[in-house]
Amino acid sequence: xxxxxxxxxLMLKASNLSRWQFIQEFSIPPLVAVPRLPSALLPIFxxxxxxxxGLAVVGNGAVLVLLCRRKALQSPSTFFICSLAxxxxxISIVCVPATLLQHFFTNWLAGDFLCKLIPFLQxxxxxxxxxxxxxxxxxxxxxxxxxxxxxNSYFLCHAFKMLVAVWLVALAIAAPxxxxxxxxxxxxxLFDVHHTSCLEVWPSQRQRRAYTTCLSVLVxxxxxxTMAILYWKIxxxxxxxxxxxxxxxQTLPGSEINKIARRKKRAVRMMATVVLLFVACWAPxxxxxxxxxxxxxxxxxxxxFAIVQILNSVCNPLVYAALNxxxxxxxxxxxxxxxxxxxxCCCSSESPMKETEMFLKYFQSLSF
Numbered sequence: 167x168x169x170x171x172x173x174x175x176l177m178l179k180a181s182n183l184s185r186w187q188f189i190q191e192f193s194i195p196p197l198v199a200v201p202r203l204p205s206a207l208l209p210i211f212x213x214x215x216x217x218x219x220g221l222a223v224v225g226n227g228a229v230l231v232l233l234c235r236r237k238a239l240q241s242p243s244t245f246f247i248c249s250l251a252x253x254x255x256x257i258s259i260v261c262v263p264a265t266l267l268q269h270f271f272t273n274w275l276a277g278d279f280l281c282k283l284i285p286f287l288q289x290x291x292x293x294x295x296x297x298x299x300x301x302x303x304x305x306x307x308x309x310x311x312x313x314x315x316x317x318n319s320y321f322l323c324h325a326f327k328m329l330v331a332v333w334l335v336a337l338a339i340a341a342p343x344x345x346x347x348x349x350x351x352x353x354x355x356l357f358d359v360h361h362t363s364c365l366e367v368w369p370s371q372r373q374r375r376a377y378t379t380c381l382s383v384l385v386x387x388x389x390x391x392t393m394a395i396l397y398w399k400i401x402x403x404x405x406x407x408x409x410x411x412x413x414x415x416q417t418l419p420g421s422e423i424n425k426i427a428r429r430k431k432r433a434v435r436m437m438a439t440v441v442l443l444f445v446a447c448w449a450p451x452x453x454x455x456x457x458x459x460x461x462x463x464x465x466x467x468x469x470x471f472a473i474v475q476i477l478n479s480v481c482n483p484l485v486y487a488a489l490n491x492x493x494x495x496x497x498x499x500x501x502x503x504x505x506x507x508x509x510x511c512c513c514s515s516e517s518p519m520k521e522t523e524m525f526l527k528y529f530q531s532l533s534f
Contacts, residue, residue, distance in 0.1 A: 225483030293336030
């Protein structure tokens, strides 16, 4: 039976009860569902969000500072890493405070513009992160399996074009958020309370489901499958017996060959770890979004997954520090003493190099 304001008045008169007595007597839940964490968990989640925010801003900010001072304009790999750090920084600055406020307040306080902007930037950042990691996998694949194609100037130009395409595609995917996110005021006549909420308002449930499904496929499943195939081929090349480019290094000392091999494996291992952590943090988000839109899940059950997806913004700097000794030492120097200056010129004119020297330069850049 659908409860209406007129029906409620009739029931209150018939039962001779006050509004609050009637609610307590029949244990009637609020008519407007407002997802909130239990009060006991609010301090814990608040502390976690503040900690994640601080670590993510400091960590990703340090990544951008260090790479831009060192060699981000020379290596396609660090060019992509900068884009990845920028996406994580965007999530940290925009999404973490907004999510925290939603936990502590029942009403949306940020207005209509931020109601549209925050989901738009969140979807953009998710898309750029996943697509940028796909670009890194493509760059690793080309450089390791097809070293004859390595040309540093070509790689930088190609990397720039790929990143422009990545951000444009992510912005296009997130564009519907500007039109469907709206601030709505709902009146709960049972409890006599007005609730201001920031919601996705779609013309139909079918369109909402179609968008969520496309979002999961375009910025999660398709890139994930692509990266899995590329990294599998890369690992088969690096850890296999027959390597297509070994002939190019026959004139090098054995110690130099071993150093290059270790550097390549470490770089691939680091990015594979970044991808796995991204999947672990964002797979619940996409799964819960699909289940919610297809009405297999309630809004209250999605709150616990919000902190998991935001946690990914902290993971990447920690992975870089754990698996890259150069980044670790530079990060400690930046946080303790500050960088005394750039560790090299970002823009330098290069004389033509022999092919083997070009391969060496590319593989030496795989420290990231």
